[in-house]
Amino acid sequence: MQQSASSETYDANGIAKGKGDGIGVASHDKGAFWAVAFGSDFMWRMPIGFVFRASGDYLPAVDAWTDDYLLRGDTSLEIPLIEWLSFKIRALDEYDNSPAEGTDRNRFTFTGLLSLTL
Numbered sequence: 500m501q502q503s504a505s506s507e508t509y510d511a512n513g514i515a516k517g518k519g520d521g522i523g524v525a526s527h528d529k530g531a532f533w534a535v536a537f538g539s540d541f542m543w544r545m546p547i548g549f550v551f552r553a554s555g556d557y558l559p560a561v562d563a564w565t566d567d568y569l570l571r572g573d574t575s576l577e578i579p580l581i582e583w584l585s586f587k588i589r590a591l592d593e594y595d596n597s598p599a600e601g602t603d604r605n606r607f608t609f610t611g612l613l614s615l616t617l
Contacts (some may be wrong), residue, residue, distance in 0.1 A: 535561055550577040572592040583616045 538556035545551065553574045560567035575589040591608045598604050 526602045548579045552592060567597045587612050
């Protein structure tokens with residue numbers, strides 16, 4: 500079960516309210532594991548049409564909160580170019596304090612894309 504607000508409202512500055520800051524608990528249908536997630540989302544629609552988004556998550560193992568966890572941070576900026584075309588840049592950072600053998604603890608991804616609205 501994941502708990503979060505289902506609707507977004509905006510204040511006078513275009514900042515989203517009523518979204519994020521949730522706690523969720525999930526279980527595998529075979530009872531293989533339990534997971535807990537803590538996170539928050541933020542979105543700001545700027546007056547010039549830009550959209551800034553940021554989120555952060557802490558995903559610990561239920562039986563080892565400080566010894567086995569994943570931290571994830573995601574930030575993006577969407578820039579409208581013309582009515583039907585926009586450019587988006589995104590940075591995603593994931594830190595796993597107990598990664599699989601042969602993999603890095605930290606993974607950083609930076610992407611850019613063009614988006615068409617038809």
